[in-house]
Amino acid sequence: MSKIIRGAVAAVLLSALAACATAPAADAPPGPARKLDAKTQLECGKRC
Secondary structure (H helix, E strand, O other): OHHHHHHHHHHHHHHHHHHHHOOOOOOOOOOOOOOOOHHHHHHHHHHO
8 A cells, every 4th residue: 555655646746846847948039120221222111
């Protein structure tokens, strides 16, 4: 009987450890928008 209890306690501790170890990674913020080159600005202005 004590082997069953030890096994259950070990399983609970292992699952708790696994739940804490799998934290989601933080997403990196998007980089700054690319500036339009001179030719594109002449062709379509600032709306592109």
